[in-house]
Amino acid sequence: MGVGGARYIRDEKDRIVEVIYESGIKIKTFYGPSDLQEVGFVYEQDLGDPGEYPFTRSIHPGGYRSRAWTMRQYTGFGTPKETNERFKFMISQGQTGLNVAFDLPTQLGLDSDDPLAEGEVGRVGMAVDTLRDFEIAFEGIPLDRIGTGLTINAVASIMLAMYQAVAEKYGYSPQVISATPQNDILKEMIGRGMWIFPVEPSIKLIGDTIEYSMKVMPRTNPVSVCGYHIRESGATPAQEIAYAIQIANTYIEEVVKRGYHVDEFARGITFNFNVFGNLWEQVAKFRAARKLWAKNLKEKWGAKQKQTMFLRGLFGGGGSGLTKEQPIINVVRGAYYALAAALGGAQTTAICSYDEAYTIPTPYSALISLRTLQLLMDEVGLRDTVDPLAGSYFVETLTKQMEEKILEEMAEIDRIGGMKVAVETGYVQRKVARQAYEWHKGLERGEYIKIGVNKYTDPGPLGEEDVKLHEYNPRVAEEQIRSLNEVKRSRNNREVSRCLKDLEVAARQGKNVMPYLLEAVKAYATVGEMTRVFKEVYGEFQEPSIF
């Protein structure tokens, strides 16, 4: 529970006298044609029809009429076998994409038998040590039809190689598979903490995955830039978009520097944005983001093709908006968050489940989330017409104002020397942590309202009993280590050593490491072994002090 929500100033009769959104925009009592005039709104320039530049309304002319959003609930826990069962359950219930949760050791490139992994194996996601684990996890999943998000960053290159290897093993050509590794290390350094290597080599690895995907896996989106976690860490909605675009620009620069043009690869850069907070601010944020991303590609990078300028992404989650108090109310919050995503034109979505402040979701809570998303598309009319809020005096004024705020935040990052510098020096980390603290104090003072937390706090019958805790099974670690040992016994260790040596040489020479990772993965090298090679060559990230 953290940031998120507008500030309301009231008079003694509880009338609202002022409304200030998180991004710093003051909201008027009502809006009319003069407001549009004042912000300089021009339909063709600011919106355009759906599917037309600058794509504020939608990247596709038909919006949800031509295709409902992809539903991709974040799933994974325990052993690959348990995760495979949950994947199949969610697909049988109508889910249209996967989003794999990995446990913390895997995200940090540690094998399940590493002493540092103790107590964490399979806890917050699936444990992966070798290709054998992917073979089990993706058994029976139609990888030509189901796209897969891989929520992993520091070792995304390894997981992408593993995904290609498992697809080939099951008879799918790399040409037809669609993976979306998260692969956004700068946001990990700002917000989620799953970093390993220093900034420079981390960005180099991301460049490798983009370059490789462009040539070998054209349907794969090698990067999902996550404003999401920066927002969770305390950023405003305007900062969320601004920082994400600046991060994406850093990765683009890395690939452009290798001699490619954005039209060759930038369509593989997608986004993950958050949905909690004030409904209108979120909707305006998504619309402004689509426009600014398109302009950024066209004006800054010289994109010619439409598809290059499309902002595609997952808008969803909302974890920080959910509360531990009166947890069942999070079902309702999730529904409104999903509404914000739909009104904002999300191509892909997922929402956090109501019990996520306690534990990872049970099948019960995960299915409620999925049904919420299905209900919006199939029952209440979100597929009827594209961008239904367009033309609203309020929404269009707000969208223009959000655009201004985002541009201001982007300019600030430019002033201090770009996102690489902003992260290396801890500038962004300090800024968002401070904001999170200020917001939290405001919440405790009652300046922001959170139902169940500082208003209507008596839970009545809406207490914790509604949460059926997902139980962590400590035997998962034993089972996983046993399976790892089996793989190590049956693989050709000489071949593994050769592959790891080749990988090291390639990394030292600054070559694209992806073909070498693929070889190593196919020889059943472990995630830990490959990560150790990178650690030796690249070193490790030192967190800047922010206090």
Added chain:
Amino acid sequence: MGERIKILIAKPGLDGHDRGAKIVAYALRDAGMEVIYTGLHQTIDQIVSTALQEDVDIIGLSILSGAHLTICEKLIRKLKEVGLDDKPVVVGGVIPKDDIPKLKQLGVKGVFPGGTPLDEIIKTIREIATKREVQ
């Protein structure tokens, strides 16, 4: 006690969610305490060695991954081993109600599940540190 309370805020284990730890660190500092923040991915040995070097009065852990029982048990054992068992340990994060008595039994002096007001955290830490001083 007239001395300023010195507290170590540590993120043990692999979990990287540090918004809560940072919010608490700011709050304790604003409340007049001296706060040392370890940063992420700390091993038990690193935390104990920082506690020793900095000679802190109290150790605060932030754990959101669910591994709090394993981690607290290891830390307290290690503190005993090096003769620092007089340093009180408190923990905050994603902690189910049922685990609170288990943590207390391990020797954890204060448990702050998500949603605990900052004032309560500050007050409890002050009490624990003061009690230690009196002893």
